Amino acid sequence: MAKTVQFLGSRWGIISAGLFVGVFAPLLQHWGNPKNMGICVACMERDIAGALGLHRAAVVQYIRPEIIGFVLGALIAAILFREFKPRGGSSPIIRFFLGLFAMIGALVFLGCPWRALLRLAGGDWNAIVGLAGLAFGIWIGVLFLKSGYMLGRSTKTGSFSGLVFPIVMIVLLLFLLFAPQFGRTPEGTPTGPIFFSQKGPGSQHAPIVVSLIIALCVGFLAQRTRLCTMGAIRDVILIRNTHLLSGIIGIVIAAFIMNLILGQFKAGFSDQPIAHANHLWNFLGMVLAGLAFALAGGCPGRQLFLSGEGDGDAAIFATGMIVGAGFAHNFSMASSPAGPGAYGPASVIVGLIFCIVVGFTMREIIS
């Protein structure tokens, strides 16, 4: 056990976790997930929001077992290694809205940082623009961090508080397996939610068991290795440390090789799957996402793994993302392959203003 802990905490440990994600994300695509979307925390949470009826974009509704597996895998690792520590209370309302705006930014770009890496590994050069925006947003976040930005301390809470989010995931798994129909038409006929897309990306998915097992492994490994795409870039800027960066380099290299092997690599800017080529809003969407992740202390994947450890603040951020996905589609803010939504650019500007106000106003003196 001690040797496992030591290995997973080492540089080779985090590289191994990155390689695992990089190998299995393209395989999930090969087995049925949408193109360049073997894993995408933002897109998959958006699909869950759709399945629950929080938005009615009929092509992106499915309860993605990957999200469930990430949280439960991290919970298992946290319990096994005695790191399950229920905690919360660090500016929850701010974290909720950081999650909400992070999701809006990610859906203007069309992907979370993990999907940006997977898009890059699949030859979608728009991802370079998105990753540049992500890095720029994180750089702004680092400036706030250096100048004293802080969301306040969390405090220990009761065990049940830390279990609420994992229990929600188990409920989602039951919804996925049994697909109950909660709605009623005026005539009284059962209808969704739960909604499952009949066409489009939401209808494309790998077998549930396969997705769930892979995601449990990712959740387990990522909890142990602290894999975080935002942290990877932040640590290079903030403390010149490349530990986390080696994990995401592992993702890109492994996914690139797997895409070549599976015939999924297609280089170019145009006609990329579930992507658009508007550079300005690809960039600014990810500036917003990167800044929100930096202010909240983790990428969307990391927030799920922390939720599995009992971190209620991370769970609130993740909930904010799911609610944000509902707004993003209901309010025409999410992009489509045709380009940014009608209110996408305006919502990114509102989100950036929110984050900048948070960055300037939230601070605490530590002595």
Place this chain on the structure above:
Amino acid sequence: MRRRDMSEKIDARGLSCPQPVIVADRKMKELGRGVFEVLVDTETAKENITRLAQQSGWKIETKQEGGDIRLLLEKT
């Protein structure tokens, strides 16, 4: 490792990533050399500060105290 200046203590419990690293980094730069303690409550904070210390040439000792971890940093 001798504890020469017990007045230099930082309570980083309850701070989310990367705040514990930032406060430790700030103290390292402020002191240049010497001894200080950081109290944290997550393994992640311990690992991050340990990596920072090793990278910056500070020796580090860790001590589990119930649910908290005391990190003693020293540079001569």
